[in-house]
């Protein structure tokens with residue numbers, strides 16, 4: 185069954201506790217979008233929010249690092265309670281470092297390691313890491329902002345990645361992030377996505393719990 189990971193970026197920061205308690209009841213993971221204004225053209229939040237949420241989080245915390253040099257912060261995010269940590273392939277490219285180095289750091293910190301890519305990177309670039317990572321994060325919008333329109337191509341990209349995993353007899357989670365709602369949840373999970381990240385479609389809904397339920401396919 186597909187997991188739903190609401191992105192708290194779209195939550196109500198003035199009443200975050202209320203949102204987290206609702207998600208504890210209805211969601212599977214808490215998705216944290218950490219942006220540095222350098223890898224992506226926006227700033228969001230970091231440790232203070234995670235440290236505040238951790239004591240009341242009853243479901244795993246999933247940290248999506250949209251930052252350069254993720255190796256500097258991986259251990260700190262794990263200490264803050266992250267069970268899933270993903271970083272961008274573009275960050276590894278920029279640093280001229282191997283993806284494996286970051287994956288090992290995440291594993292040493294005790295978290296599950298995820299490799300993320302933006303929509304303009306060929307999905308085949310993920311193939312060398314299929315055995316190594318615990319999950320992939322396929323962006324279905326360009327990383328940096330919530331509330332963008334879903335890029336339809338993403339469905340095919342997920343299917344291509346899933347087919348390669350099947351060919352190798354490997355089964356890893358595929359997380360899809362950006363513009364996800366009940367209108368595309370089914371087609372995404374049929375293509376191979378196992379974790380659906382959703383910001384606006386959950387928090388802008390009149391009934392967020394219902395919006396989450398409607399994405400379960």
Ligand code: DX5
Nearest residue numbers: 327328330331362363383384
């Ligand atoms: C975008 C973030 C997403 C975003 C999802 O850079 O990674 O997690 O918050 O928001 P929606 O669901 O509104 O596209």
Ligand code: ZN
Nearest residue numbers: 217248361381
């Ligand atoms: Zn995200």
